[in-house]
Amino acid sequence: MSKGLPKRSEDYSLWYNELVKRADLAENSAVRGCMVIKPYGFSIWEKMQAELDRMFKKTGHSNAYFPLFIPKSYLSREASHVEGFAKECAVVTHYRLKADPSGKGVIVDPEAALEEELIVRPTSETVIWSTYKNWIQSYRDLPLLINQWANVVRWEMRTRLFLRTSEFLWQEGHTAHETKKEAEEETIRMMNVYATFAENFMALPVIKGKKSESEKFAGAESTYCIEAMMQDGKALQAGTSHFLGQNFAKAFDVKFATREGGLEYVWGTSWGVSTRLMGALIMAHSDDQGLVLPPKLAPIQVVIIPIFKREDELEAIRAKANEIMESLEDLGISVKFDDRDTHKPGWKFAEYELKGVPLRLGIGPRDLANNTVEMARRDTLSKSVVDLDEHLAATIKETLADIQESIYRKASAFTQEKTTTVDTWEDFVEVLEQKGGFIAAHWDGTAETEERIKEQTKATIRCIPLDQQAEEGSCILTGKPSVGRVLFARAY
Amino acid sequence: MSKGLPKRSEDYSLWYNELVKRADLAENSAVRGCMVIKPYGFSIWEKMQAELDRMFKKTGHSNAYFPLFIPKSYLSREASHVEGFAKECAVVTHYRLKADPSGKGVIVDPEAALEEELIVRPTSETVIWSTYKNWIQSYRDLPLLINQWANVVRWEMRTRLFLRTSEFLWQEGHTAHETKKEAEEETIRMMNVYATFAENFMALPVIKGKKSESEKFAGAESTYCIEAMMQDGKALQAGTSHFLGQNFAKAFDVKFATREGGLEYVWGTSWGVSTRLMGALIMAHSDDQGLVLPPKLAPIQVVIIPIFKREDELEAIRAKANEIMESLEDLGISVKFDDRDTHKPGWKFAEYELKGVPLRLGIGPRDLANNTVEMARRDTLSKSVVDLDEHLAATIKETLADIQESIYRKASAFTQEKTTTVDTWEDFVEVLEQKGGFIAAHWDGTAETEERIKEQTKATIRCIPLDQQAEEGSCILTGKPSVGRVLFARAY
Structure with missing residues (x-):
């Protein structure tokens, strides 16, 4: 590392971009808007995937794979769906290149135009429901509970690594049910799975809620979401779960023979989280020294760094380090021993702080003599001396659990601190400008007011919280009556 | 199931297509050439992925992700590469749709043409080596050992489920090395990883070898492969590993500071296997009753089917089945108890035969009385009566291991039986027509002869086997001198 990161307090946005690059998480590619x-x-994303996949399977879902391409006409089948996605579609129009007659490079072969253009999937409802039509005949084929891990493309003009990229990786669940009630339950179930994952694994407290009509998914009856608060006071939508009603069933004519002998349209849901979660993970916990990773998602949970001047010192340390590693691996803890002689310990300390390794053990000749080891926590940057005895592995395991919990508690306290209840327009604007965060305020329930607030302040309704209290009040902008507070914030 | 599968002996191709569909493996989508x-x-592919991923990581590779799109100009950087792929490229030319002025549906927005067209990756060497240029400065950055799991698109006119589809799933390894020797060793190492995976997990015997110049990867110095024999006597290329020399390093100007203080181009490799392996797995082992899966890749290894007439009989069977399931799960064996009352046992037997579940246990009231269970092997379709005692789980575990091994032995014997050594053109043509399989024959080493043989017989050189014996002979077509036999076959 040449020099320190920019400070969060000075330029949060620059801090984020630099951190993503310097911690070797991602970088921009030569292709506009696409990241590497x-x-x-x-490896962090793989850990997130593995856990989510386990949770999906535990709730009865199977993985499958559907085509990357969607015929243009399919998109148009559901009116609001195409309206929502038409402006950001990458379109395949040809299937062949040929040598440039000028003799240099290749050109698109004009004779190889597709009869119907293909859209690179921005989401897969249309291609999946066109398939479900053949898979579903009777109530015995339901519920159909399917997930796919895939790449999708939504053309973006202004992109940011992980947060907004033209191509991103995600999972999309697509389920089909006999009844409205079952589909609604599934929608809520998956929102809860996302919330549990965010809180238990990402150490990320989230607000569960419902989107306003203007913010719901294009083609859904209603959209549920989890919203998280970032350190700069901006909110981030971390996952969505949509109740599709019978919209896609009607668009693709998916009917089933009911238990009663009738024929009805199927009820649907879809739900997804993406590599955007990486952005949330980074922005929620990290500091001016670099990443702070919750141990449950850290590819390396413990790093051991030898502090030595002579080769024979290293050998003694290595023997001890091997013992420690073995005892940690027995407990399922991932550990790395960095014995490179090309870098000094101080450099390595900074490097693993940047990379967010939750625990660092430093061992030098004096530690060996005292039978101790220096343990440094990444989250608090605090150090302690620990006995190098048979309890070490258990101590480390407990400490990792404590780190996981404290990161969550810290983020949770921060989210609470950044949540303000306001009753007037003046307070709303002031809190938004001075403090940011979530603002719980009354709204008259109309899309017009929502839009005016957005235009004037850049704040949007993040959600109508599931735990919204019935409370009579007056809309902060129009003064019209409201039945409960919704959460506003500026957002990523 | 309405009726039996077509017979392999009558129409192998139809048998394959029907089997893939009826066993719920895959189907054609509404998008030309793309499968669902x-x-x-x-779930079978996931098991293959998991094992391959483990093997790649064990040999030091990390996963990463590179963009789906490749700028058109990148493809042209390596001359033979672009020549190899230009004719099958899906090209993105626009990034937006708009409402059709006629009022119906959407059209491609002519104002949203890309400045430079983007190719949907047919393989990722170009976009990856353009990235490696920034990642590699010195020998300290080498070797760089990276793999990605991704979808790729190669536009195909004639497609077949798993074997040849326009979009397919695969992994592509891309490595960079200091020396030619190291890169060559990596190329061979990964071919061996593929061979080990095919033999130990897919129970698929393979021939390791090198491709002829005409058959090597577009952009490689040399291509190594594993070739397998299918039941209809046609060969299938199951995986390839390419030594790229310095071709892509030169095309993308990737140089490194050497240990000696010089500056040199990096040496590269790439290697991949795809969902085509699913085709190989199906075609190598299955029979007229359906799939035969090697236990190591079977999503369900054991199915228990209750044979009952009355509800109280089912209850007694269920209690016993639960005991068995628990003891099997303790041994890491995946098991399913199919107690649906909507289907008769005979229907279920046929269904799980079709799906290739390696072992079936049938339990009825008489079995309970005798404390036995009927065990049926999918591979041999043989049945035996086994004691329902504490040894059952161990017996099943041994039987699964035996099935894994017998499937391999059977395929291996078949491959040997289908390998013929010939010395004359007449014999070559006759064996090809009458028997098919691999034909070990002398070849004069020229691309012209190879091409003429292909034109006349549709047979191609599958590989120059790694264990080729030095042997003087005469080319079967031209009579010109040859130094050893190569393997010919008609192939998928």
């Missing part, structure tokens, strides 16, 4: 996810960043 | 991988098929 580097091995270290990808 | 159904949940059961995908």
Whole structure:
């Protein structure tokens, strides 16, 4: 590392961009808006994927794979769906290149135009429901609970690594049910799975809620979401779960023979989280020294760094380090021993702080003599001396659990601190400008007011919280009656 | 199931297509040439992925992710590469749709043409080596050992589920090395990883070898491969590993500071296997009753089917089945108890035969009385009566291991039986027509002869086997001198 990161307090946005690059998480590619996810960043994503996949399977879902391309006409089948996605579609129009007659490079072969253009999937409802039509005949084929891990493309003009990229990786669940009630329950179930994952694994407190009509998914009856608060006071939508009603069933004519002998349209849901979660993970916990990773998602949970001048010192340390590593691996803890002689310990300390390794053990000759080891926590940057005895592995395991919990508690306290209840327009604007965060305020329930607030302040309704209290009040902008507070924030 | 599968002996091709569909592995989608991988098929692919991923990581590779799109100009940087792929490229030319002025549906927005067209990756060497240029400065950055799991698109006119589809799933390894020797060793190492995976997990015997110049990868110095024999006597290329020399390093100007203080181009490799392996797995082992899956890749290894007439009989069977399931799960064996009352046992037997579940246990009231269970092997379709005692789980575990091994032995014997050594053109043509399989024959080493043989017989050189014996002979077509036999076959 040449020099320190920019400070969060000075330029949060620059801090984020630099951190993503320097911690080897991702970088921009030569292709506009598309990122390269580097091995270290990808190893974090792999851990997130593995856990989510386990949770999806535990709730009865199976993985499958559907085509990357969607015929243009399919998109148009559901009116609001195409309206929502038409402006950001990458379109395949040809299937062949040929040598440039000028003799240099290749050109698109004009004779190889597709009869119907293909859209690179921005989401897969249309291609999946066109398939479900053949899979679903009777109530016996339901519920159909399917997930796919895939790349999707939504053309973006202004992109940011992980947060907004033209291509991103995600999972999309697509389920089909007999009844409205079952589909609604599934929608809520998956929102809860996302919330549990965010809180238990990402150490990220989230607000569960419902989107306003203007913010719901294009083609859904209603959209549920989890919203998280970042350190700069901006909110981030971390996952969405949509109740599709019978919209896509009607668009693709998916009917089933009911238990009663009738024929009805199927009820649907879809739900997804993406590599955007990486952005949330980074922005929620990290500091001016670099990443702070919750142990449950850290590719390396413990790093051991030898502090030595002579080769024989290293050998003694190595023997001890091997013992420690073995005892940690027995407990399922991932550990790395960095014995490179090309870098000094101080450099390594800074490097693993940047990379967010939760625990660092430093061992030098004096430690060996005292039978101790220096343990440094990444989250608090605090150090302690620990006995190098048979309890070490258990101590480390407990400490990792404590780190996981404290990161969550810290983020949770921060989210609470950044949540303000206001009753007037003046307070709303002032809190937004001075403090940011979530603002709980009354709203008259109309899309017009929502839009005017957005235009004037850049704040949007993040959600109508599931735990919204019935409370009579007056809309902060129009003064019209409201039945409960919704959460506003500026957002990523 | 309405009726039986077509017979292999009558129409192998139809048998394959029907089997893929009826066993719920995959189906054609509404998008030309693109398949839907159904949940059961995908669960087999997931098991293959998991094992391969483990093997790649064990040999030091990390996963990463690179963009789906490749700028058109990148493809042209390596001359033979672009020549190899230009004719099958899906090209993105626009990034937006708009409402059709006629009022119906959407059209491509002519104002949203890309400045430079983007190719949907047919393989990722170009976009990856353009990235490696920034990642590699010195020998300290080498070797760089990276893999990605991704979808790729190669536009195909004639497609077949799993074997040849316009979009397919695969992994592509891309490594960079200091020396030619190291890169060559990596190329061979990964070919060996593929061979080990095919033999130990897919129970698929393979021939390791080198491709002829005409058959090597577009952009490689040399291509190594594993070739397998299918039941209809046609060969299938199951995986390839390419030594790229310095071709892509030169095309993308990737140089490194050497240990000696010089500046040199990096040496590269790439290697991949795809969902084509699913085709190989199906075609190598299955029979007229359906799939035969090697236990190591079977999503369900054991199915228990209750044989009952009355509800109280089912209850007694269920209690016993639960005991068995628990003891099997303790040994890491995946097991399913199919107690649906909507289907008769005979229907279920046929269904799980079709799906290739390696072992079936049938339990009825008489079995309970005798404290036995009927065990049926999918591979041999043989049945035996086994004691329902504390040894049952161990017996099943041994039987699964035996099935894994017998499937391999059977395929291996078949491959040997289908390998013929010939010395004359007449014999070559006759064996090809009458028997098919691999033909070990002398070849004069020229691309012209190779091409003429292909034109006349549709047979190609599958590989120059790694264990080729030095042997003087005469080319079967031209009579010109040859130094050793190569393997010919008609191939998928």
